[in-house]
Amino acid sequence: MHVPIEITDASDPRLADYVSLTDVALRRRIEPERGLYIAESQKVIRRALRAGHRPRSYLMAWRWVDDLADLVERAESDGVPVYVAAHDVIEARTGFHLHRGALASMQRPELPTVAAVISAARRVVVIEDVVDHTNVGAIFRSAAALGADAVLVSPRCADPLYRRAIRVSMGTVFQVPWTRIDPWPAGVDELRVAGFTIVAMALTDESVGLEELASAPPERLALVVGAEGDGLSAHTIAAADVTVRIPMAGGVDSLNVGAAAAVAMWALRP
DSSP states (O other): OOOOEEOOOTTOGGGGGGTTTTOHHHHHHHHHHHTEEEEESHHHHHHHHHTTOOEEEEEEOGGGTTTTHHHHHHHHHHTOOEEEOOHHHHHHHHSSOOOSSEEEEEEOOOOOOHHHHHTTOSEEEEEESOOOHHHHHHHHHHHHHTTOOEEEEOTTSOOTTSHHHHHHTTTGGGTSOEEEOOSTTTTHHHHHHTTOEEEEEOOOTTOEEHHHHHHSOOSSEEEEEEBTTTBSOHHHHHHOSEEEEOOOOTTOOOOOHHHHHHHHHHHTOO
């Protein structure tokens, strides 16, 4: 039986990967630079492992050691340290109270090329400059649930592997093929050459209703959704083949980007 490593001091350097997990600006620098991301909860960790991602270490409270015995045993055979600590020590290090079982510092995988991600896809979602991690996670969860084949994220879009994005996605970020498309919106050309019709969700005078497009959808479709507030950039709208809107009632002009993406994915499913 593998004996976990007890940590009693929140400043222990062995927990460097787990520092200030609630500080978004800090984590944006630390995680890519160190080649890691943080997975939270046993469900998310297990999905990451099933996707072939490799752990650097685990951090958990003592009460979870038995529940996660198989992970602990596997960590021993793989030479991965398992750190355990009291809740106050974990909270002092991470900045929040851990109540979802465990954290894992995971090796960040190398992203595939756009060509590899879209090669067999019929439905692709492109997320342009959405900086809210909750919305990014929600879009990934909808993509997995509603049959999207791939997700592409613009260079300025929030990190899909940020802890909150992963948690909101329920780990489906490990399930749906994705990568960054850079440059953007110039990357529209690569999608179009691959046979995709570029559909931008935008409120313009030329926008067609979603039901009209859904009545005869193209064979390969790239649905582009934009940030809250500003929406899609003018360059992206100009580069699209079609702009589409969801008809609204009740005096509401638009939906949250996560909700709008889900409605469109369902309507345009192949």
